[in-house]
Amino acid sequence: xxxxxxxxxxxxxxxxxxxxxxxxxxxxxxxxxxxxxxxxxxxxxxxxxxxxxxxxxxxxxxxxxxxxxxxxxxxxxxxxxxxxxxxxxxxxxxxxxxxxxxxxxxxxxxxxxxxxxxxxxxxxxxxxxxxxxxxxxxxxxxxxxxxxxxxxxxxxxxxxxxxxxxxxxxxxxxxxxxxxxxxxxxxxxxxxxxxxxxxxxxxxxxxxxxxxxxxxxxx
Amino acid sequence: xxxxxxxxxxxxxxxxxxxxxxxxxxxxxxxxxxxxxxxxxxxxxxxxxxxxxxxxxxxxxxxxxxxxxxxxxxxxxxxxxxxxxxxxxxxxxxxxxxxxxxxxxxxxxxxxxxxxxxxxxxxxxxxxxxxxxxxxxxxxxxxxxxxxxxxxxxxxxxxxxxxxxxxxxxxxxxxxxxxxxxxxxxxxxxxxxxxxxxxxxxxxxxxxxxxxxxxxxxx
DNA sequence: ACATTTGTCAACGCTCGAGTTGACGGGCCG
DNA sequence: CGGCCCGTCAACTCGAGCGTTGACAAATGT
Numbered sequence: 001x002x003x004x005x006x007x008x009x010x011x012x013x014x015x016x017x018x019x020x021x022x023x024x025x026x027x028x029x030x031x032x033x034x035x036x037x038x039x040x041x042x043x044x045x046x047x048x049x050x051x052x053x054x055x056x057x058x059x060x061x062x063x064x065x066x067x068x069x070x071x072x073x074x075x076x077x078x079x080x081x082x083x084x085x086x087x088x089x090x091x092x093x094x095x096x097x098x099x100x101x102x103x104x105x106x107x108x109x110x111x112x113x114x115x116x117x118x119x120x121x122x123x124x125x126x127x128x129x130x131x132x133x134x135x136x137x138x139x140x141x142x143x144x145x146x147x148x149x150x151x152x153x154x155x156x157x158x159x160x161x162x163x164x165x166x167x168x169x170x171x172x173x174x175x176x177x178x179x180x181x182x183x184x185x186x187x188x189x190x191x192x193x194x195x196x197x198x199x200x201x202x203x204x205x206x207x208x209x210x211x212x213x214x215x216x217x218x219x
Numbered sequence: 220x221x222x223x224x225x226x227x228x229x230x231x232x233x234x235x236x237x238x239x240x241x242x243x244x245x246x247x248x249x250x251x252x253x254x255x256x257x258x259x260x261x262x263x264x265x266x267x268x269x270x271x272x273x274x275x276x277x278x279x280x281x282x283x284x285x286x287x288x289x290x291x292x293x294x295x296x297x298x299x300x301x302x303x304x305x306x307x308x309x310x311x312x313x314x315x316x317x318x319x320x321x322x323x324x325x326x327x328x329x330x331x332x333x334x335x336x337x338x339x340x341x342x343x344x345x346x347x348x349x350x351x352x353x354x355x356x357x358x359x360x361x362x363x364x365x366x367x368x369x370x371x372x373x374x375x376x377x378x379x380x381x382x383x384x385x386x387x388x389x390x391x392x393x394x395x396x397x398x399x400x401x402x403x404x405x406x407x408x409x410x411x412x413x414x415x416x417x418x419x420x421x422x423x424x425x426x427x428x429x430x431x432x433x434x435x436x437x438x
Numbered sequence: 439a440c441a442t443t444t445g446t447c448a449a450c451g452c453t454c455g456a457g458t459t460g461a462c463g464g465g466c467c468g
Numbered sequence: 469c470g471g472c473c474c475g476t477c478a479a480c481t482c483g484a485g486c487g488t489t490g491a492c493a494a495a496t497g498t
Contacts, residue, residue, distance in 0.1 A: 009488055018444085026444090045352045047266030050485060061447050066487070102436070128349075133264045160435070169435050177418065178435060179428040184407025185400040192399050199396065207396040215434030216379070216397060217321070217386050228458055237474085245474090269455060280477045285457070 011066045018067070030068045033058055035077045039122035046076055048128050076125075076134055077141060081123040084148050087115055091155040101163030105182075106209050108156055113205045114185045115196040127190045153179055182212055230285045237286070249287045252277055256294045257340035265295055265344070265353050279319050295344075295353055296360060303343040303367050306334055310374040320382030324401075327375055331405045336414040346409045372398055374429045401431055 017024050036057050040049045051072055055062040069075050094107045116123045131142040158181040163169035185208055193199065237245050255276050259268045270291055274281040288294050313326045335342045351360040376398040382388035404427055412418065 010490080011488075014444085023444095029445095045266070045349060047264070048352050052485075060445085062486085063448080063488080064446055066444065070487095072486070121283060130264060130347075133267050160432050163435070168437060170437050171273075171437070173426050174418070174422070177423065178430060180407070180411050181404040181427055181430055184404045184410075186403070188399070188403025188407050190401075199393070199483090203393070204396065207392050208400055210392060211397060211400055211431070211434070213434045213436045214389075215430070215432045216382070216392070217432040218387060218437075229460080230458075233474085248475095270457090271455075279475085281456090282458085282478080283476055286475065289457095291456070 004211065009066075011168065012070060015067055015070065016189070026068075033065065034075065034078045035069050035121075038079045038125055041079060041129070042121040042124045046125070046134050060164050065072055073137065076129075077138075079122055080126050080131070080145060083115070083119050084126060084145060087111065088148050088151050090115075091152055095155045101159050101166065102168055102213065104159040105156070105163070105212070108159065109182070109186065109209050109212070110205045113201055114207070116189060116193070117201045124190045127187050153183060156182060160186065185212070228285075231289060234286055236291065245287075246428045252284065252287050252371045253294065254340075257298045257344055260295065260298060260348070261340040261343045265348050292354055292356065295348075296357075298341055299345050299350070299364060301339050302334070303345060303364060303371075306330070307367050307370050310371055311336075314374045314377065319387065320378050320385065321387055321432065323378040324375070324382070324431070327378065328401070328405065328428050328431070329424045332408070332420055332427070335408060335412070336420045339414050346406050372402060375401060404431070 005180060033054075043049070044053065049128060051062045051065055054075070055065055058065070065075075069078070079204070090111055094104055099105060099107075105190065112164045116127075131145045132139070135142045143176060144151055149173050156173050159173040160178055166173065189204065193204065195201070239311065243434055252273075256273050259273045259276060262268070263272060270281045273294070275282055277284070284294075289299070300374055309330055310327060313323055316323060316326070318326075335346075350364045351358070354361045376394050379388060379394045379397055383394065408423065412423065414420070
């Protein structure tokens with residue numbers, strides 16, 4: 001993420017020093033900055049948000065940000081990476097559980113909703129922004145993030161295929177299309193659902209699982 | 220859309236002249252420019268795309284664009300407005316049909332998919348970009364577009380409520396949540412589905428209707 | 439008491455991209 | 469032929485925003 005080489009500028013040297021002997025205070029403040037960046041990115045969009053905006057909320061000058069972070073891009077990467085990796089790991093855990101495909105999918109659905117509720121601005125930014133457009137350098141990073149997303153999708157697809165194989169899910173529908181449909185249902189929430197308003201996490205999960213497994217038509 | 224007042228610059232005067240006596244050649248070339256803008260916006264995102272990028276594809280100089288269009292923003296608005304208004308009108312037509320709620324929703328689903336296939340770059344841009352972030356002036360326009368989207372959603376929600384009322388759809392799920400779920404399924408396609416590759420429009424429509432009405436579980 | 443580190447910020451450089459100007463070639467019409 | 473519009477573009481202004489510098493006060497350590 002942070003290149004160890006090419007420590008060009010003065011602050012970048014001081015930043016790397018502070019980073020490497022990782023004081024608790026420093027780390028905490030850096031984390032706080034990233035938290036705030038996520039909020040601002042969510043509100044204005046990565047491209048539209050300026051470091052000035054972020055610094056203002058952070059309560060300091062734009063120049064000071066560089067004491068914690070090398071660039072606007074790094075700020076973005078820090079917002080995405082943790083939460084995405086965490087989700088993939090959690091999904092992998094669910095995929096390995098010795099439970100029915102239906103139960104697996106239920107847990108995966110629950111995971112995605114919970115993640116959006118718990119890590120609201122982060123997940124919003126992750127879902128909304130296009131990695132490859134935002135990150136100009138370090139295209140390798142963008143590729144890795146896209147791969148992570150594909151991995152996430154695959155857990156859904158695999159669970160579906162499993163269910164088709166054991167007869168608990170209907171045959172004849174493309175597992176990829178079904179998985180993408182479900183994924184859309186889950187991720188699109190970022191556009192209309194603000195955690196803590198009107199609907200509860202449980203309501204969302206319950207509605208989406210009911211809809212996905214059994215459909216809207218009366219039985 | 221184009222302000223009749225404040226005809227400041229030289230080209231803007233010539234543009235408005237050309238616009239008002241609307242020659243066929245001029246209109247055609249302007250439409251072509253908008254078509255190309257949509258393609259570039261889709262590829263790079265509104266913020267990242269430059270007028271240079273667009274001009275290059277258009278095969279002319281950046282300065283020449285202003286003969287057809289007042290600003291980058293106007294280019295964006297032209298991309299969105301037509302297709303959105305068209306969709307709302309089409310959905311309104313479907314909503315008034317004397318058919319079952321299920322049939323209505325089927326047609327609405329089909330409409331959204333068809334629209335994305337037929338007007339690919341336009342719909343992509345419409346779905347991906349956030350009106351309120353892109354349009355800085357003319358917030359009134361952004362508001363109108365957001366309202367149009369709400370109107371679109373309402374046709375889905377109303378059809379669902381109708382079906383719940385007449386017993387063809389299950390009770391106990393929030394119509395709003397269900398509608399949003401379906402909407403997500405339909406709109407998220409823009410992220411993974413490129414028309415003309417791998418899956419046909421019919422396959423998408425069939426899979427999504429099957430999934431939405433009857434669910435994935437075996438009956 | 440003195441040196442060093444820590445966090446900060448005014449000020450600057452620099453690039454990039456939007457919008458404007460003024461003019462020029464080429465076609466069209468009198 | 470001579471005037472005129474049409475589409476174009478080289479060249480400019482201008483503002484925004486990122487990244488850097490160098491220095492300064494306060495805290496911290498010796």
